Amino acid sequence: MAALLPVAEARGRTGADLLRAFLAGYEVQAHLSSVLGQPLIHRGFHPTGVLTHLGSAIGVGALIGLPRERLATCLGLAGAQAAGLLTSFGTMAKPFHAGKAAADAVLSAFLAEAGFTGSPAVLDGERGLPMVLTGIDDDRLGAELGTRWLVVDNAVKPYAACGAIHAAIDAAIRLAPLVDPARVERIRCDVSAVTVRAAAIPRPASGLEAKFSTQYAVASALLGAGAPAWHFTDRGTQRADVMALTERVDLVSTYERITQARVEVLQTDGTRHADVIDWAKGSPGNPMTSEDTARKFLDLATGRIGPSAAAEVVALVDGLDKQPDLRDLAALVRGAEPARADV
Template sequence: MYDSMSERLAEYIQQVQYVALPKSVEQATKVAFLDWLGNAIVGSQMPPAQMTHRVLAAQGGAPQATVIGWRRSDVPLTVLGAHRPRSTALWATLANGTSSHIIELDDVHKASIIHAGTVVIPAALALAEWLGASGEELIEAIVAGYDVCIRIGEAVTPSHYQYFHTTGTAGTFGAAAAAAKLLKLSLEQTMHALGTAGTQAAALWEFIETGAMSKHLHSGKAGFNGVLAALLAKEGFTGAPKIIEGKRGFMNAMANSYDAAKVLDQLGTRYALLENCYKIHSSCRHTHHAIDLVIQLTTEHDLRPEEIERIEIGTYRVALDITDNLNPKSVYDGKFSIQYCAALAAVKRRAGLAEFTEENLNDPVVRSVLDRVHAFEDPACQANYPEKWGARVTIVAANGKRFEATTDYPKGDYENPVSADELIGKFTSLVQGYLDEPTTKAFVQRSMTLETLSNVSNFFAE
């Protein structure tokens, strides 16, 4: 019998061993790492990341871990070799976590609604670099981190998600778990790390009202806070032992309703990484079902924009709470508008990073279709959420014909998966224009053989 959830989770974190992991979990970890890396490399060159880099550069710090994409304006992007930019493990976690949550192509876990990779992987990578950990140890830390934050996220979803961005809140626990694993903390120290992580859990959805950059910081700061919590615990700093279930703890304070049993259910036998979902479209995951269906219908019936009289999208309530926006005013706004994403998909039949541009945002053809998109709550989709992120799309043509399609699982869900080869292709396509071909191939090879690294600090070596 355990005195707290943190104690049981701490025991699990200590028990995770590479040699005992199923091969499917090892493979899933490496795929998740590569997918995260592509997001971090491209995101690092976007304005929010560059702003973060400038702030961190002014703070100085020991060269412990690589800051992906940090560069002066007169120096080409450097991510390999002795001259790659480095900072403290804390600053690197913050910078790389922020970068990887910008282009909206990062992984997501449906039941918890967490982009776990953007928090757990930068924390684990930075510490592994600093400590000279092996690739096997890095895999262990990532597995533990995903399991911890996703379980806590599942327990409070969907109530918590109404106000709190779960990636920045529950994600903090995952970063602390990964850091505790790499620091080889004792059971008691790991409990304290989780306690200190939980008291720092923060991330509010208010950013959605204006498309503010705060969302990008949520993942970076969650990773930073988790690493900080573990480093403090190593020094004897104490945290609340019942931070998860206590009367003033995470679940009671930050969710109107929750299912505490989900935190420990099948712990050690069910691996959250096997339920990971990957993005094909460069927008909020809650828009992907509509994009898939619009592309399917316009392609199957060869519908041109001028032939579309109306697009009707029925989906679950949370999708509308986050993405119901008939008049996006920026490219980032567009990524969180289900109506715009559907219109873009109808016109371009794609919704990748290259399609989300100012030109397309202001394209009169896209805007014309946007005016003809109607989104509403569908009872069947609502009843199946959050296990299924479904949608029903009907396109009414100008000649009166109706074309309809439904899905419970957008492309990239683990029930409708993309293959490892497809995700390698996604990575290669994403970094094209940022990295040369040899560097791209090196990153693919190293990511997909992560377990063979004797020292993770060599991952970014020439």
């Protein structure tokens, strides 16, 4: 969407055009990720940094009406720029992966439109991106594209942290009323292998690092107040009680899905409290409602663009398929006055 909205505004596209392009790009990226996502992670790549280049390029290419041959070229140009490393987690480079993917997707589509060439075989064979980065040349890549819609299984994150942490946060929130933080001896977190690989910074020193620390997120949630966005800021990591509890958290690779977790708290008097989560809040098995999603957006956006503009964005998005152009929406999200006189 970061790539599509400014292009849709500049090219005078409708809300329905934007939705179609978004779905095209989302489905390409999601189907690639369903096969390549975990292999990329286990090789140290950040799938968002790699695959968002490809999905966003397809979306922008579809939005500006590239013919088939130039859409393939657009994909090749995007694949030539695709990158992102797990070692960036906890730094500004991690969200930069997504921003760079959006910028590179727009560049790729505009270059393809102008006749610039790139390999149309970026996904194929021994020199294609899947084989080069993961060693996988899998017939499943894109096999269900257009017949199985993965957007209906999308996850929306309720917390301002890595999605692989959410199940453990949910368990800790439910355990918080039962636990006396002063008596906690150890905390065992059974989580996915991906969680241990990508979200296990043992003692985060900043808000960015806190987003990738299951230990910190669980300790913070156990102390009550849920898991508000400010917990994952520099200010949040300066709480001495949370950091002391963080050091008592052990991670164990147990589950296959990142939506699963079990948190057990052992107290100094020998009592144990445990909770198991099968589907984290916001995941396909436990989705956020439209109201949940709107509330999260309003909580985050109000401080940036003001309450009335934030509410107007929600209203415009709710009727996006009926919007004749995207000028008002684009203006509102960047904090400018919308073009309509009645807003």
